[in-house]
Amino acid sequence: MEQSKQNSPSTPVEMEATLAELQALLEEKDQLLMASEKMAVLGQITAGIAHEINTPLGALKSNYDLFGRCIVKLKELSAGSDDSNNLKIQKLLEKIDQLNAVNIKASERIVQIVNSVRRYARQDDADPTDNDLIEIMNNTLAIVHHELKNRINLHLEFNSVPTVKGFPTQLSQVFLNILVNASHAIEDKGDIYVKTYTSAQNAVVEIRDTGKGMSPEKKDRIFEAGYTTKSSGVGMGLGLALVNKIINSHNGTIEVESKEDVGTTFRIFLPAHQ
Ligand SMILES: Nc1ncnc2c1ncn2[C@@H]1O[C@H](COP(=O)(O)OP(=O)(O)O)[C@@H](O)[C@H]1O
Ligand SMILES: [Mg+2]
Incomplete structure (x- = not known):
């Protein structure tokens, strides 16, 4: 048994076995090729999506920053008098300020994810x-x-x-x-x-x-x-x-x-x- 594996096949049964082995090897290669092609296409699509997300994300981030500055201004403006309406406005501004801080954190997290996806999807250089x-x-x-x-x-x-x-x-x-x-x-x-x-x-x-x-x-x-x-x-x-x-x-x-x-x-x- 051991020996027939090392020598070239001689009987029809051995030939059959060798053919089957070759067939299996070829199929394995085919599957791997298909998988890596699929991966490559997926990589291109992902890189495209990440690129598309980047622009609106940039707009969101800079708007949140602007929002934050508006809130500071509004707080200053309403800080002058202290009738009950003004107190309510101050409370609301405080709330908006907190929500905005969460938005900024969330968009920073999205930026991080998009960047790592872009790095992952980037095609490798031709040389190692x-x-x-x-x-x-x-x-x-x-x-x-x-x-x-x-x-x-x-x-x-x-x-x-x-x-x-x-x-x-x-x-x-x-x-x-x-x-x-x-x-x-x-x-x-x-x-x-x-x-x-x-x-x-x-x-x-x-x-x-x-x-x-x-x-x-x-x-x-x-x-x-x-x-x-x-x-x-x-x-x-x-x-x-x-x-x-x-x-x-x-x-x-x-x-x-x-x-x-x-x-x-x-x-x-x-x-x-x-
Ligand atoms: N960490 C692991 N713990 C237990 N089984 C594993 C682990 N990694 C791989 N396997 C087994 O190896 C098989 C083949 O893994 P893989 O080639 O990644 O294919 P897939 O994940 O598509 O099943 C899995 O289906 C599983 O049975
Ligand atoms: Mg797996």
Whole structure:
């Protein structure tokens, strides 16, 4: 059995098996190609939307600022006399002032989100660049934030790591896929631990969740293109296949540890940029 795998196929059955293997490989490539094309289109659309949102957002922000200054003026004007109407007006102005402060905070938050989406959707340069994984992780976390908050406690431990040569959008996609999987694995409430550290000339990113974990049989299959345990619409089973492909092309490696009902740890090793 072992030997026939290494030699070229000779019997019709072996030929059949080799053909089937080739077929499977081709299908896997097709699926990955489709997924990355879809991602690229999605990236362009998202970048367009983020760009469109930016202009009205700028208008809102500057109006809120103007609003704030009007309120200050109105307060000054009504501060002169103190009949009962004026007191009411002062109260209302106070209320408007508070609401405006909330609006300013909210629009600042939207600006933050739009900026991180724009960074994520930006097409990578043709040549690999020098990357700070902590910065990439922070930008990625800003994108998944809405998916995690209220339900999942995020614990960050960023120890300094060497820079890594590669494509930031792809690396962000790796973190995004693993973080989203971690969030899916946590059914109700739970924790995600993100840690960076240096080990033997590698920048290491560790993402651990307290989700439902996997049996060893499941764990063996997670990098297969098309393997998913999620209902259609939630997962296509391409996320980790893509993760694997991206890490390979960055000369890195991935480790997975998992225990059912305890959780899962993904560890990504990327060589330091010399
Ligand atoms: N953190 C995790 N905890 C438990 N199972 C996981 C985790 N990450 C991945 N998996 C398993 O691996 C499968 C494949 O993941 P992935 O390739 O991202 O595809 P998808 O998320 O579309 O299902 C998932 O369906 C799930 O069964
Ligand atoms: Mg996934």
